[in-house]
Amino acid sequence: MVLYIIGLGLGTEKDITLRGLEAVKSSSALFLESYTSVLCVSKEKLEELYGKPVTIATRDMVESESDRILSGAKDGNVSMLVVGDPVCATTHTDMMIRARELGIKVELVHNASVMGAAGCCGLHLYNFGKTISVPFFTEGWRPTSFHPMVLYNRRGDMHTLCLLDIKVREPDFEAMKRGRTEYLPPRFMSVNVALEQMLEAADVSEDKEKGAYDKDTLCVGMARLGQADECIKAGSMSELLSEDFGEPLHCLVVCSDDVHELEMEALDCFIVEGSRYKDWRTQQQGGD
Amino acid sequence: MVLYIIGLGLGTEKDITLRGLEAVKSSSALFLESYTSVLCVSKEKLEELYGKPVTIATRDMVESESDRILSGAKDGNVSMLVVGDPVCATTHTDMMIRARELGIKVELVHNASVMGAAGCCGLHLYNFGKTISVPFFTEGWRPTSFHPMVLYNRRGDMHTLCLLDIKVREPDFEAMKRGRTEYLPPRFMSVNVALEQMLEAADVSEDKEKGAYDKDTLCVGMARLGQADECIKAGSMSELLSEDFGEPLHCLVVCSDDVHELEMEALDCFIVEGSRYKDWRTQQQGGD
Numbered sequence: 301m302v303l304y305i306i307g308l309g310l311g312t313e314k315d316i317t318l319r320g321l322e323a324v325k326s327s328s329a330l331f332l333e334s335y336t337s338v339l340c341v342s343k344e345k346l347e348e349l350y351g352k353p354v355t356i357a358t359r360d361m362v363e364s365e366s367d368r369i370l371s372g373a374k375d376g377n378v379s380m381l382v383v384g385d386p387v388c389a390t391t392h393t394d395m396m397i398r399a400r401e402l403g404i405k406v407e408l409v410h411n412a413s414v415m416g417a418a419g420c421c422g423l424h425l426y427n428f429g430k431t432i433s434v435p436f437f438t439e440g441w442r443p444t445s446f447h448p449m450v451l452y453n454r455r456g457d458m459h460t461l462c463l464l465d466i467k468v469r470e471p472d473f474e475a476m477k478r479g480r481t482e483y484l485p486p487r488f489m490s491v492n493v494a495l496e497q498m499l500e501a502a503d504v505s506e507d508k509e510k511g512a513y514d515k516d517t518l519c520v521g522m523a524r525l526g527q528a529d530e531c532i533k534a535g536s537m538s539e540l541l542s543e544d545f546g547e548p549l550h551c552l553v554v555c556s557d558d559v560h561e562l563e564m565e566a567l568d569c570f571i572v573e574g575s576r577y578k579d580w581r582t583q584q585q586g587g588d
Numbered sequence: 589m590v591l592y593i594i595g596l597g598l599g600t601e602k603d604i605t606l607r608g609l610e611a612v613k614s615s616s617a618l619f620l621e622s623y624t625s626v627l628c629v630s631k632e633k634l635e636e637l638y639g640k641p642v643t644i645a646t647r648d649m650v651e652s653e654s655d656r657i658l659s660g661a662k663d664g665n666v667s668m669l670v671v672g673d674p675v676c677a678t679t680h681t682d683m684m685i686r687a688r689e690l691g692i693k694v695e696l697v698h699n700a701s702v703m704g705a706a707g708c709c710g711l712h713l714y715n716f717g718k719t720i721s722v723p724f725f726t727e728g729w730r731p732t733s734f735h736p737m738v739l740y741n742r743r744g745d746m747h748t749l750c751l752l753d754i755k756v757r758e759p760d761f762e763a764m765k766r767g768r769t770e771y772l773p774p775r776f777m778s779v780n781v782a783l784e785q786m787l788e789a790a791d792v793s794e795d796k797e798k799g800a801y802d803k804d805t806l807c808v809g810m811a812r813l814g815q816a817d818e819c820i821k822a823g824s825m826s827e828l829l830s831e832d833f834g835e836p837l838h839c840l841v842v843c844s845d846d847v848h849e850l851e852m853e854a855l856d857c858f859i860v861e862g863s864r865y866k867d868w869r870t871q872q873q874g875g876d
């Protein structure tokens with residue numbers, strides 16, 4: 301009688317741990333949380349590996365029907381499968397609290413998350429500050445509250461991991477007006493859109509907040525981290541604006557001005573052609 | 589002809605991913621990095637699961653004989669097994685750079701790390717600032733450079749993850765004087781020793797740096813994260829000083845003063861008996 305919250309990691313169905321697979325095999329019901337991130341394999345692939353059906357859990361379901369999900373755990377084990385690591389999204393915290401209130405044992409099965417995998421560009425994870433989220437701007441809603449956070453991180457010589465907006469199962473208001481419940485196709489923010497919005501946010505910020513970053517600031521754009529075709533490119537904000545990172549999910553790191561020499565050495569192979577940061581290493585060696 | 593750097597996660601031999609296990613099975617040589625962290629299972633357990641021998645890689649070996657490790661990867665695959673995630677320790681970054689220089693393909697197999705698992709106390713990972721390391725103080729060496737970092741994090745409403753010192757394979761200088769190469773027994777810093785040292789550091793810091801934290805600051809002590817007997821206790825620094833966290837590894841979080849209500853709700857079940865933070869929730873509800 302356990303609620304397992306199982307991290308699936310970042311790549312394919314094979315990124316589950318042996319412990320996670322054992323928990324899945326012991327469960328009578330499997331739910332896949334599908335709205336804070338996306339897996340790059342189909343539900344069918346998972347079902348094939350697990351040998352049992354998987355139910356997609358939408359935001360509505362996790363937030364308003366968590367008792368229904370949890371009721372299964374009173375008779376047999378229930379597994380909630382999440383992309384990445386169970387503790388990286390606050391939704392699962394809610395469900396854990398609710399389960400404990402109901403007297404259901406909760407076990408986490410950890411796995412890799414984007415917050416750990418972001419270190420594979422060579423920047424040291426212990427130099428990262430607060431993580432920010434960049435939401436899709438709309439005509440009337442262009443929040444810039446992330447800007448002072450990047451400023452604070454950079455003033456303290458910290459890198460900033462930027463998580464980029466995901467819109468999954470957004471209601472189609474036009475269809476709703478016609479009395480139909482329909483959803484818009486999913487949207488995933490690209491590194492390019494994030495950079496555009498972030499540069500706009502820097503432009504419109506109050507004077508005291510200027511200087512968090514500008515078009516010349518070193519950034520690292522990353523796509524499909526932990527997957528076979530992951531893409532990592534580093535360069536200034538303006539250089540990365542026109543780079544193609546391919547399919548989602550994307551994320552971005554705004555580097556501190558104080559990138560350690562070892563970090564820069566590891567970043568070197570990801571610097572885009574023609575970048576102002578391209579010759580950093582040669583310049584340093586020439587200066588010896 | 590691949591160098592795999594494979595995260596083993598935090599718990600037992602079963603925390604390896606299916607992808608990691610496939611890489612291990614395809615390798616002709618397996619090395620276990622053993623000095624930046626420790627696994628709670630024996631090398632023999634790993635060998636039993638993998639069906640092949642595992643060589644312990646000491647710091648000396650990884651730092652000065654990395655070419656010998658890498659030479660294997662020219663003929664067949666080589667796996668370097670690391671506790672946690674491959675990108676969380678800088679040693680592996682060095683080896684990755686060296687491998688790329690030698691033209692050897694490097695593949696990372698991600699897994700859970702302490703930097704992700706630290707979120708299982710209920711604090712949100714995106715609210716963490718720079719990670720600090722607390723070294724064992726000696727009679728003549730009591731560095732306090734972590735103190736201003738905690739101050740900066742807390743002024744920016746960020747939690748601070750504190751990684752605690754590990755001394756593995758430290759040379760025994762007394763034995764060396766007698767001409768013998770011997771090593772001291774391994775030492776792992778406890779939450780208690782870390783708190784003592786951190787309070788001392790706050791005491792001796794210059795005035796401008798005072799106020800990073802004091803004995804009443806809310807902290808979370810964690811031991812054996814991701815393992816079956818993991819231990820999480822929250823309370824003020826002085827309250828946690830006398831709590832027993834058991835076997836290593838330990839780590840510690842110094843909370844920001846701005847703990848979010850949802851975080852506090854999740855932390856609630858870890859608050860120690862009699863703590864000044866114990867009635868936080870009731871107080872809040874009473875105040876409605």
